[in-house]
Amino acid sequence: QVQLVESGGGLVQDGGSLSLSCAASGSGFRINVMGWYRQPPGKQRELVARDTSGGSTNYADSVKGRFTISRDNAKNSVHLQMTSLKPEDTAVYSCYAGGTTWDSGNIRDFHAWGQGTLVTVSS
Numbered sequence: 001q002v003q004l005v006e007s008g009g010g011l012v013q014d015g016g017s018l019s020l021s022c023a024a025s026g027s028g029f030r031i032n033v034m035g036w037y038r039q040p041p042g043k044q045r046e047l048v049a050r051d052t053s054g055g056s057t058n059y060a061d062s063v064k065g066r067f068t069i070s071r072d073n074a075k076n077s078v079h080l081q082m083t084s085l086k087p088e089d090t091a092v093y094s095c096y097a098g099g100t101t102w103d104s105g106n107i108r109d110f111h112a113w114g115q116g117t118l119v120t121v122s123s
Contacts, residue, residue, distance in 0.1 A: 002026040002112040004095045009117035017083045022095030024076040031099040034078040038091035085121045092116040
């Protein structure tokens, strides 16, 4: 079973910066995609940024130019650097990983989520 542990987040003022990190643990797995989603208060969860093993990255239009996602494949970790934060970036941010696991000859896809971390941007 793949588990994700997040760190970072917190309270920051409008225009400030924060960073989030997420590390995957477990055995017998390969990650194909890692990324971050967020759920603003009263709204649905949305993609923030994701990175595939092929090297492509995707960003939500609302964060392009302000957020940067980076991965360390050797450490099965992903990092999100957030700059020029705005009050509308306030949300619970969750790490996501998708890939393949194997155990006793069984191979299957997995989708794992972190516990979520709150980012609050004050105006």
